[in-house]
Amino acid sequence: MSAVDGKPGLRERKKQRTHAAISDAAITLFLEHGFNQVTVAQVAEAAEVSKRTLFAYFPAKEDLVVHRLADHETELARVVRARPQGTTPLRAVREHFLRGLHDRDPITGLNDHPQVRRVHRMILDAPTLVARMDRFKAGAERALAQALQETADTPELTARLAAVQIVAVHWALAQDNADRLAYGESADGRSAGALADAEHAFDLLENGLRQLTPQ
Known part of the structure; x- marks a missing residue:
């Protein structure tokens, strides 16, 4: 669905929510356990997405921060x-x-x-x-x-x-x-x-x- 009246469409809003969910999960885990101690797989699991999806939004682990x-x-x-x-x-x-x-x-x-x-x-x-x-x-x-x-x-x-x-x-x-x-x-x-x-x-x-x- 395309944007209406300058507002993002359904697909774009879903992407924004996924992006935010991955970011929030990453920061929570990193602050709790340490950046080097948390794997990308753990972040993906916490955000309830696949590693492939995570890398589509964040090409490198450092990008999560x-x-x-x-x-x-x-x-x-x-x-x-x-x-x-x-x-x-x-x-x-x-x-x-x-x-x-x-x-x-x-x-x-x-x-x-x-x-x-x-x-x-x-x-x-x-x-x-x-x-x-x-x-x-x-x-x-x-x-x-x-x-x-x-x-x-x-x-x-x-x-x-x-x-x-x-x-x-x-x-x-x-x-x-x-x-x-x-x-x-x-x-x-x-x-x-x-x-x-x-x-x-x-x-x-x-x-x-x-x-x-x-x-």
Whole structure:
């Protein structure tokens, strides 16, 4: 059945439910037993699907975790493309990150929901998940570089170098916050420090790292 009035049809809704059921079963098992200790077959059994069906939705075991961040891979690129006229790409990214801190967006690392903390620790404890996150980071760099080229008329090399730096700063800030929260610090307790660190980091970017050299 096709979509009606912009709403997904019956077949699409069934696929969405299956996707969610597999994901929920996987996260539950991984958090209870550990990512490396749970097999794909166990996830399929818990979700009441075949292994073949599971792999149709999630090509690799790591995708069962990382897919929850999939929309964020191109997030900075979308922010740059959607920025108001007259706003520089870096200013748009900066304001977006600061807004995320205020809203306790998990992608900023400043979210102390118990499951968010546990998922972060799980990723750190699984080398294959850490490697998968590195691929995620590289994808974010490519997407942002393309957005800079297309919307700011930035030369290709400049766009690539800028994207690497911006994504790295975004990543480092979020990682610092998540690490602190994963091991007990509260989001409210970390908030002022996270904000100060973000302002400092983006100041460094905006000034071309000149602040590293004493005046």
